[in-house]
Structures are given as structure tokens and as C-alpha cells.
Amino acid sequence: MGKFITRRILWMFLVLFVISLITFFLMRNVPGGPFAREKPLPEATVKLLNEKYNLDAPVVEQYLDYIGDIVLPRITTGKLTPSSAEDYLVSIPLSGSGEDQKTLQWINFGPTYKSRSRSVNDIFRENLPVSFQLGVAALTIALAIGVPLGTIAALKRNTIYDYIGMGTAILGVSFPVIITAPVLQYLFGVQWGLVPVTGWEGPQYAILPAFALGFVNAALIARLTRASLLQVLNEDYIRTARAKGLTERSVIVAHALRNSLIPVVTILGPLFAALVTGTFVVETIFGIPGMGRYFVTSITGRDYPVIMGTILLYAFFLVVMNLLVDLAYMWIDPRIRFD
Amino acid sequence: MKRPGFTLLLVCALMLTLVVGGVSAQEATKTVVTGLHMVGGDIPTIDPHAAETSASIEIINQIFIGLTNQDATTANMEMGIAESMDVSEDGKVFTFKLRQDIPWVRYNPETGAVEQVTDEAGNVRYVNAYDSVYGALRGLAPETASPYSYVPLPYIVGAAEFNSGEGSAEDVMFKALDDYTVQITSPDAASFAASIYGLWVLRAVPQWAIEAGGDSWTEVEYINTFGPYALKEWAHDESITLIKNPFWPGTDAIPQAKIDEVVFRFLDPQQQFAEYLAGTMDAIQVPLEEIERVKADATLSQEYIVGNQPCTYYIGFDNTEAPMDNAHLRLALSYAIDRQSLVDNVTRGGQIPAQWFSRPGLASAPTLETHPDLGVKFNLERAQAELAMALEDLGLASVSELPALSLAYNDSSNHGQIMQAIQQMWTENLGITVTLTAMEPSTYFASISEDAPIIYRAGWCQDYSDANNFLYDVLYSKSSQNDAGWNNADYDALVEQARLESDPEIRRDLYAQAEDILVNQGGGIAPIYWYTINFLVKPNVEYPPSVTGNEAYFEWDITG
Numbered sequence: 001m002g003k004f005i006t007r008r009i010l011w012m013f014l015v016l017f018v019i020s021l022i023t024f025f026l027m028r029n030v031p032g033g034p035f036a037r038e039k040p041l042p043e044a045t046v047k048l049l050n051e052k053y054n055l056d057a058p059v060v061e062q063y064l065d066y067i068g069d070i071v072l073p074r075i076t077t078g079k080l081t082p083s084s085a086e087d088y089l090v091s092i093p094l095s096g097s098g099e100d101q102k103t104l105q106w107i108n109f110g111p112t113y114k115s116r117s118r119s120v121n122d123i124f125r126e127n128l129p130v131s132f133q134l135g136v137a138a139l140t141i142a143l144a145i146g147v148p149l150g151t152i153a154a155l156k157r158n159t160i161y162d163y164i165g166m167g168t169a170i171l172g173v174s175f176p177v178i179i180t181a182p183v184l185q186y187l188f189g190v191q192w193g194l195v196p197v198t199g200w201e202g203p204q205y206a207i208l209p210a211f212a213l214g215f216v217n218a219a220l221i222a223r224l225t226r227a228s229l230l231q232v233l234n235e236d237y238i239r240t241a242r243a244k245g246l247t248e249r250s251v252i253v254a255h256a257l258r259n260s261l262i263p264v265v266t267i268l269g270p271l272f273a274a275l276v277t278g279t280f281v282v283e284t285i286f287g288i289p290g291m292g293r294y295f296v297t298s299i300t301g302r303d304y305p306v307i308m309g310t311i312l313l314y315a316f317f318l319v320v321m322n323l324l325v326d327l328a329y330m331w332i333d334p335r336i337r338f339d
Numbered sequence: 340m341k342r343p344g345f346t347l348l349l350v351c352a353l354m355l356t357l358v359v360g361g362v363s364a365q366e367a368t369k370t371v372v373t374g375l376h377m378v379g380g381d382i383p384t385i386d387p388h389a390a391e392t393s394a395s396i397e398i399i400n401q402i403f404i405g406l407t408n409q410d411a412t413t414a415n416m417e418m419g420i421a422e423s424m425d426v427s428e429d430g431k432v433f434t435f436k437l438r439q440d441i442p443w444v445r446y447n448p449e450t451g452a453v454e455q456v457t458d459e460a461g462n463v464r465y466v467n468a469y470d471s472v473y474g475a476l477r478g479l480a481p482e483t484a485s486p487y488s489y490v491p492l493p494y495i496v497g498a499a500e501f502n503s504g505e506g507s508a509e510d511v512m513f514k515a516l517d518d519y520t521v522q523i524t525s526p527d528a529a530s531f532a533a534s535i536y537g538l539w540v541l542r543a544v545p546q547w548a549i550e551a552g553g554d555s556w557t558e559v560e561y562i563n564t565f566g567p568y569a570l571k572e573w574a575h576d577e578s579i580t581l582i583k584n585p586f587w588p589g590t591d592a593i594p595q596a597k598i599d600e601v602v603f604r605f606l607d608p609q610q611q612f613a614e615y616l617a618g619t620m621d622a623i624q625v626p627l628e629e630i631e632r633v634k635a636d637a638t639l640s641q642e643y644i645v646g647n648q649p650c651t652y653y654i655g656f657d658n659t660e661a662p663m664d665n666a667h668l669r670l671a672l673s674y675a676i677d678r679q680s681l682v683d684n685v686t687r688g689g690q691i692p693a694q695w696f697s698r699p700g701l702a703s704a705p706t707l708e709t710h711p712d713l714g715v716k717f718n719l720e721r722a723q724a725e726l727a728m729a730l731e732d733l734g735l736a737s738v739s740e741l742p743a744l745s746l747a748y749n750d751s752s753n754h755g756q757i758m759q760a761i762q763q764m765w766t767e768n769l770g771i772t773v774t775l776t777a778m779e780p781s782t783y784f785a786s787i788s789e790d791a792p793i794i795y796r797a798g799w800c801q802d803y804s805d806a807n808n809f810l811y812d813v814l815y816s817k818s819s820q821n822d823a824g825w826n827n828a829d830y831d832a833l834v835e836q837a838r839l840e841s842d843p844e845i846r847r848d849l850y851a852q853a854e855d856i857l858v859n860q861g862g863g864i865a866p867i868y869w870y871t872i873n874f875l876v877k878p879n880v881e882y883p884p885s886v887t888g889n890e891a892y893f894e895w896d897i898t899g
Binding site for chain 1 (some may be wrong): 379380381384386389424469470481482484486487489502550551553554555556557558573574575576604605606607609610613614615616617619663713748779780782783784785786787788797798799800819820822
């Protein structure tokens with residue numbers, strides 16, 4: 001077990017390294033650049049900007065610098081002035097004070113070219129928590145609606161409950177969030193004034209976006225739960241459980257539902273990674289200061305450090321979640337073993 | 340059963356609420372929530388020397404004032420932090436006397452008030468000539484890599500050398516003569532140089548705060564400002580809140596603010612519109628898709644404002660590449676565009692069909708009143724006649740023998756619809772079939788700068804209010820912005836002469852002649868429309884209409 005986890009963690013770093021390599025060289029080969037403008041900047045200015053951000057160095061060197069700034073810790077001497085290019089996630093004062101101040105610094109994802117005052121770490125610090133909260137709320141709603149809906153539909157198969165439940169699910173899956181979000185916003189925010197229209201200043205601001213985001217995924221989870229539960233209900237061990245004379249409740253909850261959760265848990269990993277790192281559409285429609293927007297604007301603006309940062313962050317969540325999903329399998333189905 | 344007592348009580352309670360509500364409304368701070376010129380996502384910067392988007396410049400204009408200032412409602416140049424300006428006989432040396440009563444201020448989150456900044460000795464720091472020189476040199480310094488430093492370079496002796504890293508800061512002729520006198524020397528006697536000296540890229544900034552705060556100096560904890568507003572809060576990706584600076588002395592041009600707080604929300608027009616309908620925003624941009632709805636709505640149409648924006652939308656031709664190096668072909672295409680129909684049916688935001696390039700309203704640009712017949716208007720006969728001459732020049736029997744032409748554009752906003760309309764006009768009016776090439780914006784802008792497509796969409800907005808910023812800076816043969824490769828000796832001579840002429844009316848006339856060569860004789864570009872802005876402003880907000888594309892919130896008020 002311990003060996004398995006260690007091995008998976010080592011693999012995780014290899015995967016992240018390969019992703020960083022591919023992303024870096026792909027993005028540097030896309031035409032356009034961070035300083036291409038509708039009103040073009042003079043060549044001399046672009047040259048100055050390239051120098052400022054070290055973009056005139058050979059690409060391989062830039063890559064090594066970039067990875068080095070993230071992986072290698074360093075110790076600096078002297079007073080620290082806030083700098084968007086030198087912003088470290090870990091910054092521990094070691095000894096001395098004033099000009100002799102020694103500081104251990106580690107993990108710097110670089111500046112953002114779009115903003116002079118902020119770094120990629122600032123975006124992680126300020127925007128990721130917002131997306132995380134929204135993602136967790138949306139996932140909770142998705143599970144709270146999806147699992148019961150799917151279970152009822154499976155148990156009451158081919159009854160009116162099944163039809164209503166699955167009809168709702170199909171609606172949920174068919175209407176993308178780009179349609180449901182503005183409709184919810186217009187009805188509950190603009191017309192009835194029950195909740196704020198846009199922004200992120202308190203729990204009431206999360207209600208609409210969490211539902212918009214949760215509902216689509218609830219539909220997905222409901223369909224998956226239903227299909228999986230139907231399959232499990234036909235298994236021999238369910239018949240055995242019933243033959244033993246267990247109550248229907250304990251047959252369903254202890255035996256059927258638990259085993260039917262494997263497909264749900266499988267998609268939960270990537271879903272969680274996607275939701276907590278932010279969603280562009282929902283954040284844009286509800287004016288939420290999250291991470292999702294940066295996945296898109298960094299690419300359209302060729303903001304290289306932000307592209308790298310967002311992709312690595314997403315990849316990190318994805319590999320970690322997949323590891324947790326694998327561990328969850330063992331709990332759900334003790335027959336599953338990783339060696 | 341009737342309960343008159345209860346009803347009476349209710350009425351009393353209601354009246355009391357109204358009275359109390361009325362009183363507290365008067366005492367409450369005047370706040371306006373605006374989205375004008377804002378877009379979704381974070382504002383890139385509020386550092387005057389790094390700013391390049393209109394959202395950034397909008398905020399900067401409220402908190403940092405230049406030596407000179409452009410009035411938002413008239414577009415005229417007036418004094419900013421300078422109280423007077425002297426120009427030497429030869430028109431090259433500008434001496435500015437600064438006001439001595441403008442303190443640096445900061446917002447103190449603990450007291451919730453704006454306070455004056457003091458130095459180590461406890462004395463109030465006033466904006467002086469050294470702050471101004473420090474700011475200008477920082478804006479021009481190569482290590483700042485300011486995206487707008489190229490604009491003032493030709494108007495300050497030594498600036499270009501300093502900016503390129505070859506010269507030194509001491510040789511830049513932007514000097515403090517004493518505590519409150521700044522002298523700037525220009526290599527040429529350009530009458531509009533004084534308005535360039537007021538640009539954000541040369542504005543005074545607080546050296547001590549920048550040294551303490553580094554790249555974070557624009558955050559509330561470090562920033563010091565001096566304009567009629569001060570920075571209260573910057574919630575990244577969400578909003579900026581400005582608070583009235585009570586220490587701004589109030590000048591003839593820039594009065595003290597009447598509104599206590601201005602909240603700028605970073606939202607796209609669709610979201611702004613939803614907030615406006617919900618009654619939570621006071622001034623917004625109308626999304627393109629909603630313009631018809633706004634015009635048709637009884638209430639919204641009363642709050643709808645169409646303002647001027649100093650920008651020109653145009654079609655560029657690669658003047659250096661066959662077949663677009665043929666002037667007759669360019670003119671045929673230009674005259675075949677029915678601009679009125681385009682703005683009425685496609686853009687629908689009250690845009691003005693452009694007859695020439697330099698947007699009327701810019702200093703010394705021709706206007707529709709002074710030159711109603713100048714330039715290019717939709718003219719089918721002329722278009723077809725030009726096409727016939729073009730075919731003859733090219734030795735072709737019919738349009739079908741023309742090489743394949745494509746019109747490139749950046750696939751964003753409503754450019755696609757506009758390009759399709761133009762494509763259709765060319766097919767119907769000339770029989771020329773042009774293919775459309777939609778490109779991802781960043782790729783598109785990069786390709787225009789490297790080698791312009793044969794026909795392409797473009798737009799230009801003012802950096803400073805003068806026709807020179809359009810006709811010389813963009814289309815002079817040696818300009819770095821001349822993507823079209825337009826090269827005409829007569830045109831060059833006219834814009835060179837106008838650049839150094841001091842009489843505004845003579846300049847206007849010279850620019851009119853240059854425009855005639857550009858759009859009517861040579862067809863270097865095809866101007867399409869002059870931009871407008873489409874706003875909704877709540878009726879209780881007193882909004883002095885801006886013609887510069889920037890708002891002066893210190894002139895706004897709230898009534899009722």
C-alpha cells in the first residue's frame with residue numbers, strides 16, 4: 001500500500017514534468033505573442049518588454065529558468081521589495097534583519113505579462129480560493145441532487161418517478177450552462193431580485209452560480225448512478241442478500257448503492273479537478289473573481305507564465321484526484337487491490 | 340372586521356419610514372457604480388507608466404493628473420497640475436509653473452478617510468517639479484518598458500536616445516528649474532506637444548512609494564496619488580473603488596469631486612446590462628446585441644446615450660502588393676462600400692459613416708461642418724468607373740480575371756458581421772468576390788505588424804487629441820505604424836508641414852488636403868465609420884457627455 005502510493009507520487013511528478021514540457025514548447029510555437037496588439041507597439045518597445053521578461057533568451061534556457069524557479073529553493077540576502085517576477089509561494093525568514101536578512105524562498109510561477117503588479121502566485125492566492133469554494137459548493141449540489149435522483153429512478157424503474165427523474169436529467173445535460181446560467185440570472189437576479197446578479201461578496205452570491213454549475217453535473221451523476229445501480233441490482237450477490245432475508249433498505253444501501261458508486265467516483269475525480277480550478281463561462285456570466293477566466297484569457301493573450309501556471313495547477317489537481325479515486329476504489333470494493 | 344387603528348398605525352409607520360429614509364438618503368455618501376470602458380477580468384494596471392488599455396487610463400485620469408489635461412466634454416487642452424505654460428518664441432521650449440497646493444494623499448483603511456502624505460520630517464508632501472521629472476523619466480526609462488513611451492519620444496530632446504538605452508537620463512530635456520517649475524524642450528516646434536506632455540506616460544508618480552512597494556506600489560497599502568479621487572480599494576478581478584480626495588484644491592479645469600465614491604466594476608457589457616436592469620449599476624455600456632431592445636424600450640431609450648469616441652474603423656490595403664498597389668482598384672473597393680447602410684443595418688450603434696481617417700473632434704482634424712464634401716462616400720458610378728480603369732491598367736478583360744482576394748480580420752466582437760456586409764457590397768456592386776479570412780486575434784495582430792494581409796480590418800484610436808496622431812503617426816511613409824505601406828510624396832509633404840504649423844485653421848486645411856489625397860485620390864485606406872459609444876446612464880446621474888473616450892468622474896453628480 002505504502003509502496004503503491006510512493007510509486008504513484010513519483011509518477012505524478014513525472015507526468016507533471018512531461019505536461020510542463022509539452023505545454024511550454026507548444027505555446028511558444030503558437031503564432032502571435034504577448035505583446036501583439038490591435039494598436040501595434042513599436043519594435044523598440046517590444047524589444048524592451050522582451051528583455052524585461054527574459055523572452056529574448058533561447059527557449060530552452062527560458063524553460064530551464066522557469067522550472068528552476070518552481071523546483072529549486074533559494075536563499076536571498078537583503079530586504080525584500082515586492083516584485084511580480086520574484087514572488088515565491090514559500091518565503092521563510094531565516095536569520096538577521098534589515099540588509100542582512102536571509103530568506104529561504106521556494107516555488108515561483110513567474111509574473112503575468114498582462115498585469116505589472118501581479119504574479120501567477122498572486123492569482124493562485126487570491127483567485128483559486130474563490131473557484132475552490134464555488135467548485136465545492138457546485139459539487140455538493142451535484143451529488144445531493146444527482147445520487148438520490150439516480151437511485152430513485154433505478155429503484156422505481158419504468159415508473160413515473162423514473163421518467164420525471166431522467167427527463168430532468170436529460171434536460172440538465174442538454175442545456176449547457178451557457179444557457180441555464182443567464183436564464184437563472186435573469187429570473188432570480190434581475191426579474192425577482194432574490195439574489196445578487198453578479199459579484200462575489202458573500203454566501204448569497206454563490207447560490208446561483210453553484211446551482212447553475214451543480215445542476216448540469218447533477219444530471220450527469222444521476223444518469224450514471226441509475227445505469228450503474230440497475231446493473232448492480234441484477235448481480236448475484238444482491239439476489240443472495242435478498243435471499244438471506246435482509247430488509248430492502250439494507251440491501252440497497254449497504255450492498256447495491258455502495259457497489260454502484262464506482263463509476264460515479266471515477267468521474268468525481270476529474271470533475272472535482274475541473275470544478276475547483278474554475279469554470280470560464282460561469283465565472284464570466286456571474287462576474288466571479290475566480291481562476292477559470294485565466295485559463296482562457298492567458299491563451300488568447302499569450303500570457304506564457306499564466307498559461308503554464310493554470311495548466312500545471314489543473315494537471316496537479318487531476319493527478320492527485322485520480323490517486324484519491326484509486327484509493328477510494330479499495331474502500332468501496334475490497335476485491336480491488338493495487339500492488 | 341375593520342381595524343382602523345391598525346391601518347392608521349401602518350400608515351404612520353410607512354410615513355415615518357419615508358421621512359427617515361429621506362433624511363438618511365441625504366446624509367448618505369453619494370456613490371456611483373459604473374462599468375463605462377470596463378471589461379470582464381482584472382484591470383491590467385493603474386501604474387501610469389505601464390498603462391495601455393482604456394480601462395487603466397480611465398482610473399489613472401481620476402487619481403493622477405498631467406501637466407496638461409484634455410477636457411472630456413470639449414476635447415480641448417487645458418492646464419492640469421500646471422497653473423500656467425509659457426512657450427518660447429521658436430515654439431520649442433515649454434515652461435510650466437506648477438500649482439503649489441496639490442498634496443500627495445493616501446486612503447487610510449483604519450480611519451476610512453483620505454489623508455495627506457507627509458515626509459520623514461512630518462511635512463506635507465506637495466506635488467512638485469521633481470516628482471514631475473521623476474515621473475517623466477520613469478515613463479521614458481528603458482527598464483520601465485512603457486508601452487506608450489513611443490508617443491512623447493519625438494517631442495522631448497534626448498528622450499529617444501534615453502529610451503533606447505543609448506543616451507542618459509541627464510540628457511533628457513525634461514528639467515526641474517526650481518521646486519515648482521518644469522521646462523521641457525522639444526526638437527521641433529509642434530503646437531500639440533503641450534497636450535502630449537500631459538499624457539499618462541509622463542505623469543508624476545511617488546518615488547518613495549515605488550521604492551517601498553516595488554511592483555506592488557499600486558496596491559492600496561503603498562500607493563500615493565494626488566488627483567480629485569484617491570484609491571480606496573482594488574478587489575482584483577472584481578472592482579476598483581475610488582474615494583473623493585478632499586485635499587484636491589479644485590482648479591478651473593478640474594473641480595473638486597461632487598460624488599464621494601465611484602465604484603468601477605470589471606464586467607463585460609452583458610453582465611453590466613443585467614446589473615443595470617436590476618438597478619444596481621448607474622452607468623453602463625450597452626451590449627451590441629441589446630441596442631435594438633434599448634432603443635425600443637420606453638424607459639431605457641430615455642437613458643440611452645450615444646457619445647463620440649475618437650476612433651476610426653477602416654479597411655486597410657497592402658499598398659505595396661499587387662493587385663492592391665493599383666490605386667483605381669483600391670478606390671473602386673472603397674467607393675463601393677455603402678457606409679450609411681452598414682451603420683444603419685449592421686453596427687446600429689449610431690456610428691457615423693467615415694469620409695476620411697482623422698476622426699472629427701480631434702484638434703485640427705477636418706469636421707463635417709467645415710468640410711462636408713471632403714473624402715469618400717458611397718458612389719456606385721465612381722466605384723464602377725474606377726474598377727474599369729483598374730482593369731485597363733492591369734490588362735484584364737473582366738473582374739473574373741482578377742487574382743483571388745481575401746479580407747482578413749480578427750474574429751472577435753462584431754467584426755465578422757461587418758466584414759460579411761462589406762464582402763456582399765463588393766460582390767453586388769462590383770462583381771468582385773473576396774473571401775473572408777477570420778483569424779484568432781493575437782495571431783492576426785502579429786501578422787498585421789509583420790506583413791499586412793492584402794486587405795484587412797483595422798481601427799485606430801487617439802493617443803493624444805490631434806490629427807497628427809492619425810495622419811502622421813499612422814500613415815506617414817516612414818511611420819512604424821504604417822502597416823498599409825501607404826507612400827505618397829505630396830501627402831508626406833502636407834502632413835510634415837501641418838505638424839510644424841502653429842495656426843490651427845491652416846493646419847486643418849492642410850490635413851483636409853492630405854485626407855483628399857489619402858482617401859479620394861489614392862485610396863490608401865478605406866475609412867468605414869467613426870466610433871461611438873453606447874451608454875445607459877440612470878436619470879438621477881448628472882453625466883457631462885464625454886467626447887474623448889474617457890470619463891471625468893470629478894465632473895459627475897447625483898441629483899434627486
